[in-house]
Amino acid sequence: MKMTIGRFLIMRLQQMGIAHVFGVPGDFNLQLLEQFHEVEGIEFVGNCNELNASYAADGYARMNGVGALLTTYGVGDLSAVCGIAGACAEHVPVVFISGTPPLYAMEGRLRVHHSLAEGNFDNVRNCLKEFTVAFTRLTPYNAVEELDRTLLACWREKQPVYIQVPSNITYLEIDVPEHRLSLALPASDPERLESAAQRIAAMLAKAAHPVLLVDMDADRSAITSGLAALVKKCQMPYASFRTGKALLSEADPRFLGVFNGKASKPEVGEAVGHSDCLIATAPCYLEASPMVVPDGLPVESDVYIRGFSVTVQSEVYEGVTASELIARLLELVPPRTAATRPVVKPAALPAAIAGAALTHARLWPRMERFFRKNDIVIAENGTSAIAMTDVRLPEGASYIVQNIWGSIGYTLPALLGAQMAQPKRRSVLFIGDGSLQLTVQELSTILREKLKPIIFLINNSGYTIERYILGMHAKYNEIADWQYTKLPGVFAPDAKVLVASAGTEDELESVLAQADKADTACFIELRLDAFDAPQGLKSFGPVVAEMDYGPRGPQRKM
């Protein structure tokens, strides 16, 4: 059938399940925006800038399965590259569409605006190539095959792809196939699948202390529900990486806690370290980092499950699709009825003390009790992410953190994306003042879209995570002191927003009570001392300094 290239692109995005495309208009993509506007069921969400748009597309993809970003060539593409690299690092499938100069201008190497004006149209593509699993430049004679190839790479490999769409071809009609884009994952090689499953099942059957270690790829490979069934059938305890937090229930008695290398709670480190059958889903160890160091892991005997392969005791089985492997394992493993541990119910907290300055020691245990089933909890890098590590989330909760790439400011736009994907779930964000300043304008888009998240701004007057690494009292770790609570009124004067600020324990109780029953967006400043920090951060900082600066570094003089 005949269809314009623009319409074909949009149809394919819809077939992947994309209903919102984030981005910023520019002359090279306006003609695509016209076509988005004409199609029901897909919406362009304009962001304040492209970096924010890329973070929003990432947050959307994490909650929707896949996301999309639309920019204009050069200026837009390169403003978004940090967010795309983050999606690449964290295995988040984002379709990055760039409206480029017209094809004749690129083929003729003309000097155009939004380029270096020297006829080079390879440089932007070369840059994005480093952080995507596939990239293409559409033409009228390759659009069908290239688009399908690229989109399938994104879907299967769960990483971003980059698609250049020249501005002068999107209204050209081409022949497009009748069939939908097939999202089914490739089937496994039967012998490899059966051999691997049998071997793992045998290991599980004879193991005294099997443990499952869950990381983000369990989500990307769509095996979290299969794994939940497996741990139930085998009565297998499990831990998660920080990047895999809450993919399996944290309210389950079999949940051990978050495995955080040397910084793990003793019972978690011990259970993982002493397992005689450790099954891990493509764990992402950060080696040169105090966050996760795989000390004492019985690596030799591990089962490592990746999307399309599995390693069992050092033998790699290629061509084994994770979801098929888990399904087969579920058939093979005998049920166990081992005694399970009781769910650890958090102890009652001491009552809030009126007038007592709010502390991290108080805040985070209190927040654990604030969360509800099915909340989407988002923690910004730094203080919030470190504090949240050991906070248990309720049943059905999702957790978003950008722990590997670690770009501060990521979470505010990511919240926008996550809520657009799942508007009926409550979203709760924790973000520091230093991080908020990077991407603050996206609060405007959140309120313009009439979303109702609860945003906790942790105001500790600067980069407290950096302070604990180096420069405790240095000027470079200080930032301007904004009147944060006025921001919603500036960005959306007509929006109904619960705005509050709390600096004491009783004020916290009061704002939490209000937020808990609010049917509006909430923007809540929590004022904490610049030098207060969660215990995890206090121990994290000096270890990072030693790793980063070595034995002649300035941390030795502090």
Added chain:
Amino acid sequence: MKMTIGRFLIMRLQQMGIAHVFGVPGDFNLQLLEQFHEVEGIEFVGNCNELNASYAADGYARMNGVGALLTTYGVGDLSAVCGIAGACAEHVPVVFISGTPPLYAMEGRLRVHHSLAEGNFDNVRNCLKEFTVAFTRLTPYNAVEELDRTLLACWREKQPVYIQVPSNITYLEIDVPEHRLSLALPASDPERLESAAQRIAAMLAKAAHPVLLVDMDADRSAITSGLAALVKKCQMPYASFRTGKALLSEADPRFLGVFNGKASKPEVGEAVGHSDCLIATAPCYLEASPMVVPDGLPVESDVYIRGFSVTVQSEVYEGVTASELIARLLELVPPRTAATRPVVKPAALPAAIAGAALTHARLWPRMERFFRKNDIVIAENGTSAIAMTDVRLPEGASYIVQNIWGSIGYTLPALLGAQMAQPKRRSVLFIGDGSLQLTVQELSTILREKLKPIIFLINNSGYTIERYILGMHAKYNEIADWQYTKLPGVFAPDAKVLVASAGTEDELESVLAQADKADTACFIELRLDAFDAPQGLKSFGPVVAEMDYGPRGPQRKM
């Protein structure tokens, strides 16, 4: 002599004339920040995010001769790449320093945070390589040679360079040379210089209508004062490109106006087109663009002056340094006493009409009379830059526009950099609401640094430049309607700022009178109709649409 690598880097930056380094702290650069802090005469200016920092470094470089940017690896580098690409496109020398993971981690390909955690440390460098003229990764055994090589490339070629500094080596001591970094430009080949100068001088002597066409490289090659002397001695009329605006005086009777291709004023297009000796300083034509199309230019007979070569009637003279060429030309050319045109004094404006809605037709002629000698005038891409094209600036004024790269949001951080470089000059910025939203938080840094610019926010409720290209009434060209005048109070509650808003002709007169005598920063919202635009923009839009979308594009349906 012995010196730490960090101190050597700082010393070299100071020898280049850098007194301010823009950026954002991160664990991989804190040890460098400590060393910056220890040295007198150089200051780290913390920005709200890295893109803004890169724009600030660019603005600083334009007013200071060279600028510097400091980020942390990966997240910082890739957030700044759009600004670095802009500096590359516009020939702005920025030293981009990245604090990277420790050397052992990169050499050992360890999985670290702020990377893709797969051991690849080439990707970020490969990306920046596309937009810099030199790049390096310092080690204790290459630091002296690599640093000097890279910094000299930046200085001579007037484009950005990228320097990776591993976090664990900056406190190591190395042997460094006693001599300063020599900033002298390479001397010309004597024969080539003399031949070229003689030939050009002969052309000038017999030309009836010589014209000089000035573009940005005249500034980058440090020949503006030489050119000013030359046009005076030869009584030669001159025009500038938009990117070379105000490099030579616009208050001089020999100044023809801005050459803007087909969109030039008739007298400018005619003078340039009919010159029998057109001398141009490395003009940057935007070919596939209605902005500058070199229609009717006598390209065959041109003299093209670049930094280190000159083309005379199609013969390229390599190894000719521009400043030496101009100096020699000044000796060779005979003085002329041709009748000069009188300075065009702008006619008196009709009096402001009380209550009459402010229009672009009124605004820009009025602003022409607002500027003072030596102002730094900065115009954001879009409406402001197009409107400013034909506004004549007073003697000594400087003009900043990012016309080639055209990244909206550039100017607010660039203003910060420009004012830090030249704090005693008055800076006047024009920025649209759509552009402001991209980089708004840098207003916080401007006020924190106690600068006193005059910022005119052109509030026309969205992307008016895009509206004139496509989507005049489309939702995607609308943006959230902020309470802009509250921004200074949010970002700097204690700062003294003149905040005002004007929507009528008399209100404009009132705020201009206040701003003219204010000794504080001024933040002035000018409310204009969403569909009003300077005449240049109204004709620009449809031409861009035709170029971008071709003969089946949606602009044909409008």
